[in-house]
Amino acid sequence: MDTTNRLTFHRYALLAAALVVGVGVTGTLMLARPAEASVSSIGTMATCNATWYGAVGEIPEGWPTASGEPFHRMALKAAHKTLPFGTRVKVTYQGKSVTVTINDRGGFGGAVCLDLTYGAFTQIANTDLGNIVVQYQVL
Incomplete structure (x- = not known):
């Protein structure tokens, strides 16, 4: 693999890793959201x-x-x-x-x-x- 192909490969690998991390963080944040606001008393x-x-x-x-x-x-x-x-x-x-x-x-x-x-x-x-x-x- 020559230098240009190696750099291109690494760029795509970094982009893929960033995408996976981004999706993982977004998924975690979505899962961490409460299912609903707390309604503790009548009228709230x-x-x-x-x-x-x-x-x-x-x-x-x-x-x-x-x-x-x-x-x-x-x-x-x-x-x-x-x-x-x-x-x-x-x-x-x-x-x-x-x-x-x-x-x-x-x-x-x-x-x-x-x-x-x-x-x-x-x-x-x-x-x-x-x-x-x-x-x-x-x-």
Whole structure:
């Protein structure tokens, strides 16, 4: 390998190493982000990502949720990791709000903290968006 090829090889190797380190640091930072802001008391506002579930055929109507309450895709309900079942939450997106009741749990990843039923999501956003940043308030 001549000197020019060796320098080119080393440049590409350094660029590749920098890219790997950069992706690794970014991935670590993303993983280190809290899944949601802490909501410790009634009335506190927080921000997180919300998704939806209950597409036609995804979950049978009447299927028990984690709380034991029957699932209805058009109901104004939501899943949350830790809020107690029966907690009412006001969810706001771009000036539109919906009040949901927590009746289910979910294994959310990243910054997602709420999984709204299809019916609840359609009250505030187009389901084609899939994942939206919302403000929420425990009522």
